Amino acid sequence: MxxxxxxxxxxxxxxxxxxxxxxxxxxxxxxxxxxxxxxxxxxxxxxxxxxxxxxxxxxxxxxxxxxxxxxxxxxxxxxxxxxxxxxxxxxxxxxxxxxxLKQEAPWEDPSHPAPGDWPTVGEVTFQDYQLRYREGLDLVLKGVSFSIRGGEKVGIVGRTGAGKSSLTLALFRIIEPAGGSILIDDVDISQLGLHALRSRIT
Ligand SMILES: Nc1ncnc2c1ncn2[C@@H]1O[C@H](COP(=O)(O)OP(=O)(O)OP(=O)(O)O)[C@@H](O)[C@H]1O
Ligand SMILES: [Mg+2]
The missing domain is CATH 1.10.287 (Helix Hairpins)
Structure with a gap:
């Protein structure tokens, strides 16, 4: 010692x-x-x-x-x-x-609380989702739409730089969308406070 x-x-x-x-x-x-x-x-x-x-x-x-x-x-x-x-x-x-430095979205948003036991099913829907890393850069996700049913296991495949990691970042709103939306159990995650979102889906 x-x-x-x-x-x-x-x-x-x-x-x-x-x-x-x-x-x-x-x-x-x-x-x-x-x-x-x-x-x-x-x-x-x-x-x-x-x-x-x-x-x-x-x-x-x-x-x-x-x-x-x-x-x-x-x-x-x-x-x-x-x-x-x-x-x-x-x-x-x-x-x-x-x-x-530009601030993140509010941590808590009392006007849009997450429903009590959300997310119950775990259905994830991307609707025409667009994402770019910074203003002035090209879109990284150029309007992706797909739906994952609750309890379903999916693999995301693509060559390097295809945007696999970006999808995960989008889900936690580490990066905010440039267009489109993500619904989890029919709740638009862009409406929630960041704490509600991140604590419920981890
Ligand atoms: N911090 C960043 N700033 C600007 N552009 C970025 C940043 N991170 C990633 N990108 C761009 O976003 C695109 C998608 O990157 P992403 O990391 O999501 O790819 P990936 O599919 O996870 O790749 P890999 O298989 O190498 O992990 C790439 O073209 C990359 O150039
Ligand atoms: Mg990656």
Whole structure:
């Protein structure tokens, strides 16, 4: 038990380090570059102060050098903040994407409750059923009509891409119809709340 825990823990630390280590290495790399730039600025401020030591006021020299020292810190903070914002804004983007996602039909629909013991017989009828995966795509099921009697076992045959799996998705309304309807025991499933439909036929 203990060994398993240690092993699991080590694996997870390894996985975590795969992301953390490059991040830390990049951070250090950035720091070196930024400090180098800051150092150069300070160096030139000092150099010019020395070169013009006879003409410039000593107070001004002090101010310019101490200001240039602060540039390093400011640069680092600026870059860190900018890269943090860039990293974290991904979360906002993701939420925005989910907010804009088209919602499924209502989970419960009180105005169309499923009849008490529906489905009793299990008779499934497709009427001129059409289905496409997304607006603008071709129809995948181009108006299929068939009827399966209650208790009957059927096999669906067709080459790959014929639409066998799509039929199942249609039955659970994972994908909504582009036309036509599916009746189960004479109830049009497109009228039901999704929860009523999916819980009764699973
Ligand atoms: N997520 C999807 N987005 C767009 N088109 C899709 C998607 N899934 C399937 N299709 C298209 O729908 C058609 C029917 O696919 P489906 O998966 O129902 O076939 P299938 O008969 O189950 O095939 P297979 O025997 O390979 O399982 C295919 O032409 C496929 O290109
Ligand atoms: Mg399939």
């Amino acid at each position: 203990q060994e398993k825990f240690i092993e699991e823990s080590e694996t997870r630390v390894d996985v975590n380090q795969m992301a953390v280590f490059p991040g830390a290495a990049c951070g250090s790399w950035l720091s070196v570059r930024l400090e180098l730039i800051g150092g150069l600025i300070t160096f030139f401020a000092a150099l010019f102060a020395v070169l013009s030591r006879d003409t410039v006021d000593p107070a001004l020299v002090g101010l310019s050098i101490s200001s240039s020292l602060q540039v390093t810190i400011a640069l680092t903070v600026l870059m860190r903040t900018a890269s943090d914002v860039e990293t974290n804004i991904v979360a906002v983007e993701r939420i925005k994407e989910y907010v804009e």
